[in-house]
Amino acid sequence: MTRGNAALTSWRDGDAKQAILEFVQRASAEVPVEERVAVFDNDGTLWCEKPMPIQLDFILRRLAEMAEVDPTLRTRQPWKAAYEKDYGWLASVLAEHYAGDERNVQVLAAGILAAYDGISVEDFEAQSDRFLREATHPTLGRKYLRCAYAPMVELLEHLADHGFTNYIASGGGRDFMRPVSQEVYGIPRERVIGSTVALEYRSDERGGTVIHKAEADYLDDGPEKPVRIWSRAGRRPLLAAGNSNGDIAMLNFAQHPDKPFLRLLVKHDDNEREFEYVSGSEQALKEAEHQGWTVVSIREDWSTVF
Amino acid sequence: MTRGNAALTSWRDGDAKQAILEFVQRASAEVPVEERVAVFDNDGTLWCEKPMPIQLDFILRRLAEMAEVDPTLRTRQPWKAAYEKDYGWLASVLAEHYAGDERNVQVLAAGILAAYDGISVEDFEAQSDRFLREATHPTLGRKYLRCAYAPMVELLEHLADHGFTNYIASGGGRDFMRPVSQEVYGIPRERVIGSTVALEYRSDERGGTVIHKAEADYLDDGPEKPVRIWSRAGRRPLLAAGNSNGDIAMLNFAQHPDKPFLRLLVKHDDNEREFEYVSGSEQALKEAEHQGWTVVSIREDWSTVF
Known part of the structure; x- marks a missing residue:
């Protein structure tokens, strides 16, 4: 744990660091400890989401495995793209999505939902745990487990040191994320909020098993994020941090008439050390300007990224 | 907090108390602290659920208020029963439900869902908080806030003293429950699992509002309980306590091949100090016998009830 002057050493002096330090100082002095709740998006906010979200890599490997076993899948999307490592198809799906065409998104989603149909929650976690520890980021050349942003991990520690309860409120x-959230972020599994497939309990002689079904339960994104934060934490957060349009509602939700609050928007503007992109964040960057959110420039505000 | 020999003073010496003390001792010695998770049903397990669940009283008062304002509701169920205090109709709905006839249950449910349509989560909690502090149990002559079972509160404290994380996993x-869970049970709001209506986020200039919709999200009962426990805690509990058929799956779920675990079933057999009933618990009592769950007899095992 970093403490006192040692806090936020990967942050350069500037408006963002200053805003964080002032907010934490005020909140610690003015807000009862049980109300100090902070929520963080994960992909693109706490760890790297390019060239593709880490979980998509995990799922594509599983789809490729399925096509390895069953050749009939090799001519069907998304198994075909996964099997052929055709990232062009995936990029086109994303481009179509941003253009408002959801047809291939649905094709991809159906494959994602089928990928782990019937698996127990324990077995699923064992697989994601192994993947996150073993797999390597395709361009950064570091293990996925080392793709968390050092300045954000320091921020989580700084908040925890000041009595904050941190949650991950991810669209992923x-x-x-649960098997590694404690180790990577110091956030225990019960404080990971995120999307999930529908789960089902099947009784058996070993106490029953909770299994994944091939249908979505909910997508924790956009206006669903405040709903899920309320459902889990039962509180309106004092601090919310995100990076994309899907985080706008969550950042708005962190507003109080009578308490200090802080909204952070991570801006990906460092093609040298990480990535440079605004796609998917256009609205959020506009809102940041209109609403006075604190923009965190990776290039300007972070002396170290990883 | 009760500690050491002072723990469980409202429990009489006997098999149930012995099983609890031995389990807690073993779990504390053998299980890492983060895995010490205990889950408790609320109505009939932690507090009194007769002559009707406390929340039903809360809702009936709201329905009566609505009928007060709008006379056309006075001829429609369930507003009619609420307005006329016709508990006979409510009892018949419950009897029909146990007989497998759900038609009037749906009539009642529709009224319950309509009762708070559009209210913000903050306003809803303010109302339930006020009700729980001000209203009095209809036959016990004590405030609802004083209707928690003293031995179960001692058990929660004993577990917390030994590093357990306690959750409420209620069908209610x-x-x-959230506004009073910390005060009554020492369980913070983020560890209250229970049923909920669907919620919706509506943006506004004050950070947006999460509101109740007039539709169910899920009912946290039966096989849904293990699913919701997993979703919130991310762990299979070591201890589960319930009192009714709706708790069977949850009690089954608290089973481990390699760790100590305990299942408690509260038996309502004390008509003098609380209530005597088996309706709604028939299957659970049978399961307790078959599976070796620990039955807690209110009459035999508790020296004090409230």
Whole structure:
């Protein structure tokens, strides 16, 4: 744990660091400890989401495995793209999505939901745990487990040191992140909020098993994020940090008439050390300007990224 | 907090108390602290559920208020029963439910869902908080806030003293219990699992509002309980305590091949100090016998009830 002057050493002096330090100082002095709740998006906010979200790599490997076993899948999307490592198809799906065409998104989603149909929650976590520890980022050349942003991990520690309860409020899969959230972020599994497939309890002689079904339960993104934060934490957060349009509602939700609050938007503007992109964050960057959110420039504000 | 020999003073010496003390001792010695998870049903397990669940009283008062304002509701169920205090109709709905006829249950449910349509989560909690502090149990002559079972509160404290993380896993409304869970049970709001209506986020200039919709999200009962426990805690509990058929799956779920575990079933057999009933618990009592769950007899095992 970093403490006192040692806190936020990967942050350069500037408006963002200053805003964080002032907010934490005020909140610690003015807000009862049980109300000090902070929520963080994960992909692109706490760890790297390019060239593709880490979980998508995990799922594509599983789809490729399925096509390895069953050749009939090799001509069907998304198994075909996964099997052929055709990232062009995946990029086109994303481009179509941003253009408002959801047809191939649905094809991809159906494959994602089928990938772990019937698996127990324990077995699923064992697989994601192994993947996150063993797999390497395709361009950064570091293990996925080392793709968390050092300044954000320091921020989580700084908040925890000041009595904050940190939650991950991710659009990504809740049970995908849980096996490593404590180790990577110091956030225990019960404080990981994220998307999930529908789960079902099947009784058996070993106490029953909770299994994944091939249908979505909910997508923890956009206006669903405040709903899920309320459902889990039962509180309106004092601090919310995100990086994309899907985080706008969550950042708005961190507002109080009578308490200090802080909204952070991570801006990916460092092609040298990480990635440079605004796609998917256009609205959020506009909102940041209109609403006075604190923009965190990776290039300017972070002396170290990883 | 009760500690050491002072623990469980409202429990009489006997098999149930012995089983609890031995389990807690073993779990504390053998299981890492983060895995010490205990889950408790609320109505009939932690507090009194007769002559009707406390939340039903809360809702009936709201329905009567609505009929007070709008006379056309006075001829429609369930507003009619609420307005006329016709508990006979409610009892018949329950009897029909146990006989497998769900038609009037749906009539009642529709009224319950309509009762708080559009209210913000903060306003809803303010109302349930006020109700729980001000209203009095209809036959016990004590405030609802004083209707928690003293031996179970001692058990919660004993577990917390030994590093356990306690959750409420109730079929009742999550947001109904949250305002008082810390005060009554020492369980913070983020560890209250329970049923909920669907929620919706509506943006506004004050950070947006999460509101109740007039539709169910899920009912945290039966096989849904293990699913919700996993979703929230991310762990299979070591201890589960319940009292009714709706708790069977949850009690089954608290089973481990390699760790100590305990299942408690509260038996309502004390008509003098509380209530005597088996309706709704028939299957659970049978399972307790078959599976070796620990039955807690209110009459035999508790020296004090409230």
